[in-house]
Amino acid sequence: MSRYLLDKFLFTVDRDPELVERYREDPAGTVEWWEAQRANVILNCVDAEKSTWLEFTDAERRALTAHDHVALFEMGAHPFLTLTLFIAMFERDHGPLEYQIAYGRAMKHLTLPYPDIAT
Amino acid sequence: MAEIAAVIASTHHPFYYRASTSTGPARPPFADEWVSKIERFRETLTMAEPDVLVMVGSDHFHQLWLDNMPQFLVGKAPWFDANFYNEEREFGLPRMKLRGQEDLAAHILRDGLDRDFDLAFSNELRIDHSVTCPIITLRPQADLPIVPVYTNIFAPPLPQPRRFVALGKALREIVESWDSDKRVAIIGTGHLSLELGGPRQFGEHGPDPEFDRKAVDWIASGDLQGCLAEVTLDSLHAPGNATHGFMDFMLMMGVAGDGCKADYVDSLDLFHTMEAYFTWYPNGDPNR
Numbered sequence: 063m064s065r066y067l068l069d070k071f072l073f074t075v076d077r078d079p080e081l082v083e084r085y086r087e088d089p090a091g092t093v094e095w096w097e098a099q100r101a102n103v104i105l106n107c108v109d110a111e112k113s114t115w116l117e118f119t120d121a122e123r124r125a126l127t128a129h130d131h132v133a134l135f136e137m138g139a140h141p142f143l144t145l146t147l148f149i150a151m152f153e154r155d156h157g158p159l160e161y162q163i164a165y166g167r168a169m170k171h172l173t174l175p176y177p178d179i180a181t
Numbered sequence: 182m183a184e185i186a187a188v189i190a191s192t193h194h195p196f197y198y199r200a201s202t203s204t205g206p207a208r209p210p211f212a213d214e215w216v217s218k219i220e221r222f223r224e225t226l227t228m229a230e231p232d233v234l235v236m237v238g239s240d241h242f243h244q245l246w247l248d249n250m251p252q253f254l255v256g257k258a259p260w261f262d263a264n265f266y267n268e269e270r271e272f273g274l275p276r277m278k279l280r281g282q283e284d285l286a287a288h289i290l291r292d293g294l295d296r297d298f299d300l301a302f303s304n305e306l307r308i309d310h311s312v313t314c315p316i317i318t319l320r321p322q323a324d325l326p327i328v329p330v331y332t333n334i335f336a337p338p339l340p341q342p343r344r345f346v347a348l349g350k351a352l353r354e355i356v357e358s359w360d361s362d363k364r365v366a367i368i369g370t371g372h373l374s375l376e377l378g379g380p381r382q383f384g385e386h387g388p389d390p391e392f393d394r395k396a397v398d399w400i401a402s403g404d405l406q407g408c409l410a411e412v413t414l415d416s417l418h419a420p421g422n423a424t425h426g427f428m429d430f431m432l433m434m435g436v437a438g439d440g441c442k443a444d445y446v447d448s449l450d451l452f453h454t455m456e457a458y459f460t461w462y463p464n465g466d467p468n469r
Contacts, residue, residue, distance in 0.1 A: 066247055073242055076267055105246060131378075141378025141422055142335070143242060150270055159452075162383040169380035176379060176422055180337040181247050 065138045066181040067116050071096060071126060072134075072143035074105075076150065086151040093118075093126045132168050138177040183285075183356055186364035187229035188461040190400060190433035191222070193238065193314035193370035194454065195272040211451060218449055218458070219318045225445045225460040226319045228467045229366055233282045234320065235289075235356060237330045237369030237432055238311030243268075244303075245331070251301035252340050253348060255293070256308065256329035257286035263308045263316075277313055282326035285359055289328060292355045298348055306331075315370050332432065334371070334425045342412050345428040346405060349435020353463075367436050371429030373397070373455045374420035381421060383453050389420035393455045396427060397448055400459050403441040405434050437461040 075081040075096070085092040102113040118126070125133035129151070134144050145165070153161045197219065200212045243265045245251065263277040286302075293300045308329050316323050330352070333339055349369075356365050373396050374389035381388040399408040408431060417424045437443070438461075445460035 069247060073246065077243075077265070079266060079270075105248060135378065140242070140336070143378075145378035145382070146267060146271065150267065159383060165378075166376075166380050166382040166384075172380050175418060 064116065064118060064122065065140075065179065067101060067118060068122055068126070068134065068137060068139040069143055069181060070101070070116075072139060072147050074100060076143060076147040082147065082150050085147075089129055090127045093123060097123070131165060132172075135169060135172070136177055138179045140179050183233075183359040183361045183363050183365050185353065185356060185367065185463045186231040187226055187366040188353075188433065188437045188463060189226060189315075189319065189366060189368040190430050190437075190457075190459045191315055191318070191368070191370050192372055192454070192456045192458075193311050194451070194456055195268065195274065195310045195314060197314065198275070198317050199273040211449075215449060215451070215456070218447055218456075222445070222447060222458040222460070223319050223321075226366060226368075229462065230364060230467070231325060231366035232363040233285060233365045234325050234327045235285070235330060235352070235365060235367045236308075236312045236315065236327050237332065237352075237367070237429055238308070238315075239332050239334045239371075239426065239429060240309055241311065241335060243309045244307050247336060250333060250336050251331070252333045253298060254301040254303055254306075254331040255286055255290050256281065256303050256306040256331070257283055257290065258304050258306060259283060261306055261308045261327065261329065263313045265307065265309060268310050272310065274310055274313060277316070277323060279308070279316065279323055280326040282328050284361070285356070285363075285365070286328045288359045289330070289352070289355050292358065293348075293351065296351050296355070298351060311370055315368050319368065332429055334428050339414060339425060339428070341414060342428050342431050343409060345432040346409065346435040349432035350438075352432075353436045353438070367433075369429050369433040369436070371433075372423060372426030373430075373457055375423040375426060375454050376421035377423040379422045385452055386450055387421070387453070387455045389424075390450075390455070392420035392424070393448075393457075396430065397446070397455075397457050400430055400434060400457070401443045401446040403434060403437060403439060403443070405431075405439045408434065433459075438463070
């Protein structure tokens with residue numbers, strides 16, 4: 063379980079307009095590239111001084127590749143990061159607030175307590 | 182010594198800028214009422230004639246990240262660029278640039294550390310909508326220097342609610358002990374009940390109107406004891422998964438003082454969340 067790495071993916075994609083589009087159009091390719099090239103980069107260090115131990119589990123890779131925001135929520139990915147990025151990718155395909163409401167409705171089966179988001 | 186011109190606590194709604202500036206069919210039906218409430222609220226700061234603004238807010242994973250996450254942080258820099266690409270994208274917020282008040286920032290850091298608050302600091306901080314929203318609503322000309330104070334209400338483990346209150350109380354004393362003739366307004370923004378990215382998001386109202394009603398009462402009446410007796414890190418999950426932002430309101434109750442009633446109270450029930458606006462005048466209401 064690497065909630066931190068899920069959050070790092072969502073955070074680094076969400077802040078980069080090119081990556082937002084790339085993840086929307088090619089989720090499998092983006093997740094594979096990101097895990098190989100970016101997952102271990104420490105954001106405030108030069109690339110040569112990267113970590114050596116961060117990787118997704120199969121379930122995490124699948125959830126990201128499937129754009130499955132419900133699974134990400136259930137895994138404890140930070141809900142704000144997921145929501146912001148998914149709005150950026152998919153709100154454009156819907157009417158006003160339609161996407162946000164459907165996004166919540168897809169999680170109606172979830173009750174308190176929600177999954178832990180601590181990293 | 183510096184004088185506290187006003188203490189202000191508010192929600193920060195990133196959609197206000199777009200709602201208030203849109204025209205024609207794009208203008209939401211609630212925009213006019215919202216704008217008139219904001220203009221009345223703005224007047225409470227204008228009348229206080231502040232020279233400097235201490236701005237309490239929280240970075241929403243813009244600059245601060247999980248590899249190095251401060252609990253409480255003071256921005257000390259001559260300038261603060263503001264708003265990020267994803268806030269422009271989602272909320273239509275403009276890029277902004279605000280002057281910093283480094284003398285006050287240095288004083289808050291030194292005195293805060295000496296009072297056992299291990300404050301982090303940043304000499305290059307790009308601030309986000311938790312600070313720019315209240316600038317847009319309360320001081321749209323953005324002409325006053327600021328000292329941003331960031332709290333972690335976002336990335337657990339979080340400090341306890343009582344630490345937010347204690348920091349608010351200390352911040353009041355720290356600002357009052359600043360060797361300056363400036364008039365300082367302390368402005369903080371947070372949330373009432375709020376759900377983001379969960380099943381209760383974007384409803385007709387905030388996710389927990391009963392919590393919102395109680396919260397407004399606590400703040401308006403300065404009922405810190407009642408609030409602290411009920412609010413815990415665990416209890417804040419129940420009203421909505423982003424309700425820990427209420428702890429910034431608790432910090433501002435600490436600034437305003439135990440038992441101090443707000444001089445100005447207003448609220449607005451919107452879809453998704455309730456807006457709430459409070460002003461205290463510790464040295465007397467400039468209206469009277």
